Amino acid sequence: MVIPSLYVTKQGIDKLMKIAIVTDSTSYLPQEIVDKYNITVVPIEVVFNNKTYREDIDLTTSEFYELLQKAPELPSTAQPSVGEMINLYDKLAKEGYDTVISIHLASTISGFVNNLKSAARMIDNINVVVYDSHITVRLMGYLAQEAAKMAQAGKTETEIIDRLDVLRNSIGESFVVDDLKNLVKGGRLSNTSAVIGTVLNIKPLLEFDNDSHKIVAYDKVRSMKKAKLKAEEKLSIAMENATHPLRLLVLDADDPEAGDRWADELHERYPDATLDRSYFGPVIGVHLGKGALAIAWIRDFDKS
Template identity: 70%
Template sequence: MKIAIVTDSTSYLPAELVQKYDIKIVPVEVVFDGKTYKEDIDINTSEFYDLLQSSPELPSTAQPSMGEMINIYDDLAKEGYDTIISIHLASTISGFVNNLKTAAQTIENADVRVIDSQITTRLMGYQVEYAAMQASKGKSVDEIIDGIHDLQTTTGEAFVVNDLKNLVKGGRLSNTSAVIGTMLQIKPLLEFDNETHQIVAYDKVRSIKKAKLKAEEKLANAYKNADYQLRMLVIDGDDIQAGNEWAEHLKEVYPDVKIDRSYFGPVIGTHLGKGALAVAWIKEFDR
């Protein structure tokens, strides 16, 4: 059995991992003023946030076409892969993965398993990294998928955002009424609900400092209650300094935990806006 791993660009995987495991990355598109950019191909993260600041219109996103995905699967089959694990951003924020499940049924020369990651960003990337690691060790497709589902149950996060305009406009915040007070400079804390996997506001405070403290409370509870080693993650939306400072602080609090850094690229930045921060965690899968 030869297994290929496919994901989309919102996994924000480090280039060295993509190269090491030969992971196929499919770019999601960002649309600014009628012009389409493929994430990390036509536009990088810095360029995106510059455009976000200067553009009079909020950007939108567009999923890869099913024709493009079918061609990718066919090409992988021609390269000798008989099994393909394709892991993508949550179905609660994009219809892409459900459309892909239907399209994948037309592939006859490979066994294509489409996985709803139930999340996005580097948290999804961890699922992809895990799948690639296990495939390289010769694990079966069913063993790998069971492991992905197990990882999904250990994932948690807290997002701190400055601007909810695009989340609300795009219908991706399920309890909009909970954060009407943002017009009064209230900072909402967001998460992916464990049951519905939708983005929801679970708390709100009046400053970024207090929001980060609330996020750290949630992280501390997860650390205290987990009966396994955690890996932690700090993500920033074009505020590298703030992300680095938060990560360094967490390293002092949790010296025994691996703490990674990542970023909100163009597609996710479209929804969260500039200056968003997040702390996240998942079961350590590489020890």
């Protein structure tokens, strides 16, 4: 059940507002969270040899990585069309929603957000707020989850957006990519000098730059073990400087055993921190490739 939020208009008249939360499939939210908070998830598509699969609907993560290993060419991804999104927003309006907050993957790695902002200007039967998460994967899912929780609790659009800004600004991450070729071919790596890693077997450490919000390589070392230690150094600094509890996240690209081991190690080091496990699904896996690992952190929205 969605509890309408109370919104005070300029005329001073109290009006009940229903706020819907939309995100895309790269949020990799567990189904129980989607159901609990009534989040609408739109699938992004992966295209192998002209055959299209909707992420997590037509293609599971394990099936994707099997196809990726055999594919002669790098698959592509396709965002939902503007027409599809307009139809979705129209459907939500007909269901009685007054506002939709649509939270999507970083505009620096996809044109989806900018396309949606253009689409929003064509809609007059519902207020559409398009929110650039500046990130993707479960970190973006956390933003959608918190927004939906607040909408159910009766918070206003302004309160929700302000909270999302606080959480978004607290995000940090370190990706360790086993093979750079997918990122380079897909044009998703900003400082392409890191390509040297594919020749020298150097493991690059990637992050979303805080200013440009683009994926950049911030360091590189010669082994996965050393790369993980470098990533942990970055996390350690974040934990020491944080003025609020941080929630930790470990992600893997079709290597759950490696992800679980890393999560266990971090749990021993930070036993009081909430630590979640997630994964790089098909759409993000297209760019990172098999074997990638990451640790990430965000202000713990359940504690502060």
